[in-house]
Amino acid sequence: MISHAEVVRTAESIAAMQQEDGGVPWPEGHVDAWNHIECLMAMSVAGLEEPVRRGYAYLARHQRADGSWPMKLVDGVPTELGGESNHAAYIAVGLWHHHLVTGDQGFTEAHWPMVKAALDYVAGLQTERGEIVWERDAQGRDATYALLTGCSSIHQGLRCGVRLADHLGDPQPHWELAADRLAHVLAAHPEAFADKSRFSMDWYYPVLGGAVRGRQALELLEREWATFVVPGLGIRCVSDQPWVTGAETCELVLALDALGDRERAARLFADMQHLRHEDGSYWTGWQFANRKHFPYERSGYTAAAVVLAADALLEASPGAGLFRDIAGTAVFDPDVCGCSAPVLPPQVH
Template sequence: MIDVDKTAAFIAGVQQPDGAIPWFPGGKLDPWDHVEAAMGLDTAGRHDEAAAAYHWLARTQNPDGSWYAEYHDGRPADLARDANFTAYIAVGVHHHYRTTGDTTFLTTLWPAVDAAMSFVLGLRAEDGTVHWRRRADGTLSPELLLTGNCSIQHALTCAARIAGELGCPRPEWTTAAARIRDAVVHRPGRFLPKPLAMDWFYPVLTGILGTAHLDARWPQFVEPGHGVRCVHHEPWTTGGETAELALALAVHGDHDRAAQLLDTLDHLATGDGSYWTGYNYRTRTIWPEERTTWTAGAALLAHAAIHHDTATTTTFGRSPGHTRSR
């Protein structure tokens, strides 16, 4: 059972005075997990702290619309600029707006969202899929990542919704999202194969495919009583992946299975509302020994969706062109 107030207080306790949310005290920050933690804050009613996290992004955005892949103590630590990390601000800003109805916030963050989408679309391949990152030396990484592209199409959809709310339509974003969805559904071999649970459930979490897609590989990735394996061939379950799969199930209406899955996080819970990142069920050991803000954020989002939180289910609802299965 998730203690919403304690888990949100844990995230807020790690958040720095300038709004930045690192993984844990003294740890690194990446823009994607920063947003995940901020969305968790919003589900618990900590809207001021969540807004501060998005304003931090607006202040630190690079002139080209991107963010660096990693920061430490407010300074860039990895100068690569990831497409999906940059895109994810749109998901968080949309979620904050749906939670609060704050149009002033939406207007203030709009330039950052607009610039971020421009950067991301500048990394497209000819077929509309998006390359992983622009390296620190400025060259384009050739990798096409399935989870990353699913997340980008979700962000483009959220960004287009924001644009519509503000009367600044960006139909090219909707078209770009549709091209990525087409690739995921019809050309999955286009993406770099990885043994990751994220590559299995992210097409569902981001509204491209329905839950029937999960059935064939459920036993491969879900360890009963422990949650979701991060990679299918290792005895290591992780709280983040478990919570995100529960979120995917909940937004598609499978609340019972989502709740059962989220309950498996209890073995990772601590007394202060935080969660250990992962657990090796073969050696019965916590690994790594860290309690991350993004794991807490994912748990809060899943809990919110299971309890029919409209802002969360709207943000992670089915995308236009949703396909029931592959």
């Protein structure tokens, strides 16, 4: 386990990447809302409030009238105009996490309209069956398919949005219904999503996002454990490549922690520390057949995942239980999805 001082140093490596306008970019230079928010969450854990405030101001400036953000921005200029549903939903996770960590009621109230607009955008992309399509393009056309990883993250966003709404006395019951329906599809209808099963994220994200918990979650993780986990190194990004990645490994750590499996979570977290750089940042991945860092970069989103996983294991901040505590009950509606029997509702551990 890394120390609190090392966690802070890692968060400071993210702050060093932040641009003057407040955006936290990928190594190649573009900003997307999801990874940007994840980086703000990590800096919140470390108490780096000034860069966090600049980061949320960046989001407020670039949110569009429909509640979405451009898929990619470079130097504050949109370069890909579609609006991804999971990018929009993650603002609720970020703001709820910020509130848990800081207790700053004024900040939460000031940014609540941003969350409302974003989650209403997301709810508007839900299909009759319950999945949420992955984007609305620049011409206003909804995508024809949904992504399992994206919808799992959206489920967490909707749950966090409901908690924010209740806390602020502005209930949004349509978000809760959307989350319930989405949870059922995630738990029971893999056919609703494009096949991305070679990616490890599609394996563990239904657990990480809170849609699948309890016995069903443990069985889900066990099915592909040997496919993705490389003992001593972390987990593969994709099943057919000898390549482990730090962000995915730390997200699996968070999923295991959410299930109460802290022993395996801590072991995996220790395994990926070979990616740590002396300045506290983290290499994105390691190609273990060629024994080279791949890609040859240190990414903010990897550092952010490390900080959030460390915080969960150390229980250092008031936001440490964020991924542990977000779960809900799936709605079973045979008239909508055609199920013959309901799945067991998630169990909170």
